[in-house]
Amino acid sequence: LRTGFVRVYAVLLLITATVAWWLVLAHKSREVAQEESNRQTRLLMQEIESHRLTDEALQQARLAAEHANQAKTRYISTISHELRTPLNSILGYAQLLQEDTGMAPHRAQAIRVINRGGEHLLSLIEGTLDIARIESGKLALDVRPMAFAGAMQEVAGMFELQASAKGLRFVFETGSRLPDTVRADEKRLRQILINLLGNAVKFTQVGQVRLRVMHAREMAQFEVHDTGPGMRAQDLERVFEPFARGQNEVAPGPSTGTGLGLTIAKMLTDLMGGEMTVRSAPGEGSVFTVRLFLPEVHGAVLPRPLALPSHTGYEGVRRRVLVVDNEEADRELIQRWLEPLGFDVMLATSGLDALALLDGLQPGDAGAPDAVFMDLAMPGIDGWETMRRLRASGWGVVPLAIVSANAFDKGLDNDLGHRPQDFFVKPVRRDDLLGWLGLRLQLAWNDVPPSAAEMLALPTQQQPGVEVTRGRDFEPLLELVRLGYYKGIVQWLDDWVQDHPEQAAFAQQLRTLAREFRFDAIEQQLLQRHV
Numbered sequence: 001l002r003t004g005f006v007r008v009y010a011v012l013l014l015i016t017a018t019v020a021w022w023l024v025l026a027h028k029s030r031e032v033a034q035e036e037s038n039r040q041t042r043l044l045m046q047e048i049e050s051h052r053l054t055d056e057a058l059q060q061a062r063l064a065a066e067h068a069n070q071a072k073t074r075y076i077s078t079i080s081h082e083l084r085t086p087l088n089s090i091l092g093y094a095q096l097l098q099e100d101t102g103m104a105p106h107r108a109q110a111i112r113v114i115n116r117g118g119e120h121l122l123s124l125i126e127g128t129l130d131i132a133r134i135e136s137g138k139l140a141l142d143v144r145p146m147a148f149a150g151a152m153q154e155v156a157g158m159f160e161l162q163a164s165a166k167g168l169r170f171v172f173e174t175g176s177r178l179p180d181t182v183r184a185d186e187k188r189l190r191q192i193l194i195n196l197l198g199n200a201v202k203f204t205q206v207g208q209v210r211l212r213v214m215h216a217r218e219m220a221q222f223e224v225h226d227t228g229p230g231m232r233a234q235d236l237e238r239v240f241e242p243f244a245r246g247q248n249e250v251a252p253g254p255s256t257g258t259g260l261g262l263t264i265a266k267m268l269t270d271l272m273g274g275e276m277t278v279r280s281a282p283g284e285g286s287v288f289t290v291r292l293f294l295p296e297v298h299g300a301v302l303p304r305p306l307a308l309p310s311h312t313g314y315e316g317v318r319r320r321v322l323v324v325d326n327e328e329a330d331r332e333l334i335q336r337w338l339e340p341l342g343f344d345v346m347l348a349t350s351g352l353d354a355l356a357l358l359d360g361l362q363p364g365d366a367g368a369p370d371a372v373f374m375d376l377a378m379p380g381i382d383g384w385e386t387m388r389r390l391r392a393s394g395w396g397v398v399p400l401a402i403v404s405a406n407a408f409d410k411g412l413d414n415d416l417g418h419r420p421q422d423f424f425v426k427p428v429r430r431d432d433l434l435g436w437l438g439l440r441l442q443l444a445w446n447d448v449p450p451s452a453a454e455m456l457a458l459p460t461q462q463q464p465g466v467e468v469t470r471g472r473d474f475e476p477l478l479e480l481v482r483l484g485y486y487k488g489i490v491q492w493l494d495d496w497v498q499d500h501p502e503q504a505a506f507a508q509q510l511r512t513l514a515r516e517f518r519f520d521a522i523e524q525q526l527l528q529r530h531v
Contacts, residue, residue, distance in 0.1 A: 087125075088405065088426035089329035091118045095430070096336060098512055101505065108508070122427065131260065134267045141272065145297045146186035148220075149178040152213050155190065157479040158488060159197045163209050166201065175214035175221075179296040182220070188268050189292070193222060195261035196288050200226035207285070220294040225287050231280040239278060240266040265290075311434060313342045315444040320344040321437070322369035324354040324386065325403070326378045330426070334373060334403070337430050350378045351386030358390070363398050370441055373433070376404040387416055399440035403428055474526050481523045489514045489522070 094115040097103065103111070130139065156172035163170035193211075200209045207227025214221045231239060240262050269276040269290055280286035321343050325331045328349075335345045346369055348354035354374075361368045372390075376383035383402060390396065402418065405426040424432055438445055477496075480488040493507045493514075500507075513522045 086329075087118055087122060088428065089327075089333060091115065091122070091427045092333040092337075092430075093329075094118060095512075098508070101508070105504075112511075118427075128260065130264050131267065134264075134271055139271065141185040141188060143183055143185050145181050146184050146189070147180065148182040148184070148215075148294065149180050151186065151190065152178060152211075154479065155193050155197070156211055159201055159209070159211070161476050161479065161492075162201050162488070166205075168201065168204055168206070169208035171208055171210040173210065173212040175212065176216065178213060178215050181297040182215075182294040183297055184292070184294050185272065188272065192265045192268055192290060193224075195265040196222075196224045196290070199261060200224050200228065200286070200288075204228040204285075215294065215296075218293060218295045220292050222290040222292075223287060224289075225285065227285040230282045230284050230286055231278075232282055236278060236280060240276075311341060311445045311447060313446040314438075315446065318342055318344060319370045319437075319441060319443075320346060320368070322346045322348060322354065322357070322372045324348040324351065324372065324378070324383070325375040326350055327375070330375070330403075334433070337433065341434075351381040351383065351389075354386060355389060355393075358393070358395065363395060369398065371437060372398060372400040373403045374400055376402060384416065387418070391416070401433075401436055401440075403433075478523060478526055481526070 094111055097111045098108070098115065152172075152174075156170070160170040160172070197209065197211060204226045205228070208225075209227075210223075210225040212221075212223040212225070266276050269292070272292055274290060274292035276291075277289045278286060279289075319342075321334075321338055323331050323334050323345060325334075326349055331347050331349075335347065338345050346357060348357055354372075358368070372395075374383045374387060378386075381389075383404065387400065390398075390400070400418075400422065402423045403426065404423070422436070424436075437443065477489065477492050480492055490511055493511055497504050497507045510522055
């Protein structure tokens with residue numbers, strides 16, 4: 001019996017020891033697991049805190065970048081305003097001087113040089129502003145149906161002339177049938193292609209330039225091939241940076257480029273939801289490829305713009321216009337434009353001066369203005385505040401247009417509800433102002449009489465000592481006119497006058513129309529007289 005109890009005791013003791021050991025191990029395991037859990041929790045909290053600090057740093061960096069970008073935009077806007085103000089006078093008075101047919105040839109040439117320099121400066125300003133608008137999100141696309149196939153033919157025809165002038169071969173290829181009409185921002189699409197093809201022709205000295213256009217499944221692909229010097233790998237990395245130029249990109253003669261063409265083309269492509277790539281190697285030329293979503297439009301009828309007439313006056317009672325601008329040259333320029341057409345022009349040097357001139361007058365009174373041209377940046381009170389006070393005084397019924405050098409204000413929301421159609425950016429074109437006045441004042445214009453209109457074209461009968469130009473000689477010019485390529489038109493006319501000096505007067509008239517962007521008037525003159 002004792003032996004049995006001893007055995008039972010030993011077994012129970014062994015079981016008790018095993019359970020006790022198991023309990024100790026389980027407790028230790030829980031302690032170790034708890035410690036590991038606590039350690040992992042601390043590490044996770046540390047990681048969360050690190051992420052929070054990193055996110056705060058990123059937010060601060062983003063805010064700093066936004067503030068820097070806004071400061072850059074304000075700087076560019078200010079610089080643009082300061083440049084546009086004198087440029088408005090330069091181009092405006094150059095336009096007036098070019099209309100003087102009695103000017104000596106050497107002085108007329110000097111005026112043309114001044115005008116070209118002003119136009120080049122304006123293109124540089126516009127390019128810089130385009131970049132600033134895109135970066136700040138203030139550039140809106142104007143998407144509408146466009147004649148796609150015809151536009152591609154026009155672009156190809158224009159650069160075929162430029163390539164031929166340099167002794168280059170230009171090839172235009174279409175992978176398949178191009179749609180007649182697509183939805184796109186035609187101005188920006190042309191701007192992309194003109195920048196790419198312009199660089200290709202400019203930097204290619206021998207060989208060819210090829211434009212290949214394909215359209216399938218609503219996607220359009222444009223390829224610009226050239227046999228130029230090509231670019232190195234390090235140049236490809238910065239080819240889309242502003243003012244960047246590769247070491248091999250050297251064109252003979254003075255460079256007229258701004259260094260912004262590829263930058264703007266790339267940014268516009270991205271803005272349109274597309275993709276632009278480039279591949280190149282030294283001595284093998286370059287290939288720029290653009291892919292854009294351009295859906296085809298069926299059954300669209302595209303309106304054809306009408307030619308702008310030349311006005312000599314208007315019918316009815318004499319109208320009065322108030323010009324408010326702190327720049328004397330800009331005030332006098334508008335005055336010189338309007339007074340020969342029969343307008344009475346009132347001049348004010350500031351917003352406070354304008355309010356003083358109108359004090360005691362009401363719309364419709366004798367001596368009250370029928371329309372107002374208002375600058376924005378002026379001493380004392382700016383144009384916006386002046387407009388508020390005018391409206392509060394009952395002048396809100398009088399048509400008012402803003403004429404300002406601040407291009408960033410156009411199209412922006414304002415508490416006055418001023419429309420973009422009533423906003424003109426300096427340097428302003430005379431026909432734009434006259435068109436606005438005619439529309440808002442419902443004027444019946446007196447156009448150029450037939451005898452004066454005939455002076456704008458070549459005579460239909462050959463005069464002694466004057467050679468009548470054949471119609472086919474103007475086909476290259478018509479291509480440039482239909483494309484709206486101002487610089488190409490002026491260059492073609494300059495080259496043409498060298499071979500036909502007796503046609504200098506006619507060429508000067510066409511240059512005047514081109515500078516006023518009256519391309520339809522030029523085309524009408526050429527088609528009526530020479531085709």
